[in-house]
Amino acid sequence: GAVVSQHPSWVICKSGTSVKIECRSLDFQATTMFWYRQFPKQSLMLMATSNEGSKATYEQGVEKDKFLINHASLTLSTLTVTSAHPEDSSFYICSARNAGAQETQYFGPGTRLLVL
Amino acid sequence: GENVEQHPSTLSVQEGDSAVIKCTYSDSASNYFPWYKQELGKRPQLIIDIRSNVGEKKDQRIAVTLNKTAKHFSLHITETQPEDSAVYFCAARSGGSQGNLIFGKGTKLSVKP
Numbered sequence: 001g002a003v004v005s006q007h008p009s010w011v012i013c014k015s016g017t018s019v020k021i022e023c024r025s026l027d028f029q030a031t032t033m034f035w036y037r038q039f040p041k042q043s044l045m046l047m048a049t050s051n052e053g054s055k056a057t058y059e060q061g062v063e064k065d066k067f068l069i070n071h072a073s074l075t076l077s078t079l080t081v082t083s084a085h086p087e088d089s090s091f092y093i094c095s096a097r098n099a100g101a102q103e104t105q106y107f108g109p110g111t112r113l114l115v116l
Numbered sequence: 117g118e119n120v121e122q123h124p125s126t127l128s129v130q131e132g133d134s135a136v137i138k139c140t141y142s143d144s145a146s147n148y149f150p151w152y153k154q155e156l157g158k159r160p161q162l163i164i165d166i167r168s169n170v171g172e173k174k175d176q177r178i179a180v181t182l183n184k185t186a187k188h189f190s191l192h193i194t195e196t197q198p199e200d201s202a203v204y205f206c207a208a209r210s211g212g213s214q215g216n217l218i219f220g221k222g223t224k225l226s227v228k229p
Contacts, residue, residue: 107159
């Protein structure tokens, strides 16, 4: 089956620093990747949709200048949390849609971010 | 836009019993409905999906039914086992073939041995 990797799996940083999270589709090409945020015991909240070679589409309420998304290739998308604050602490999960089977989305293992 | 409601939020069953989780959606144009299983601290795993041209789909102990008229779909797990314990999310895809998945709030299933 399709594999999506995410790095790092967890990160602890000081308030004010920036953190970059990578999402890779390992065995398929992903024209579209999605970034979700998940708080404890809650559902997956879509933050933005990332299309290869174009600007990301952000959901309402998500600050595009704070959560920078880059989708430079068909296998890599990055999310950078800029000037992180404690309230940004969360579980961030990416998902990739297989270009050859456009309905199915596969999730990465997630990145747990803790901002001190 | 699409809105997905999922019930119940928690479900506890005895090992061997069946579990049913129900979801409703609002956008009649939605045509793809996946179910994901998420264990604590792990990624959501696709366990089964159904498209709007099909009323029911089964994969071993797991089945999904879809009622387009009523705009609801359900996950059925038979002969539950302790390893079925997890949070289950339903989703509906809105906006056509390139649309986004809208997730329900999840159901925490506990299977007691």
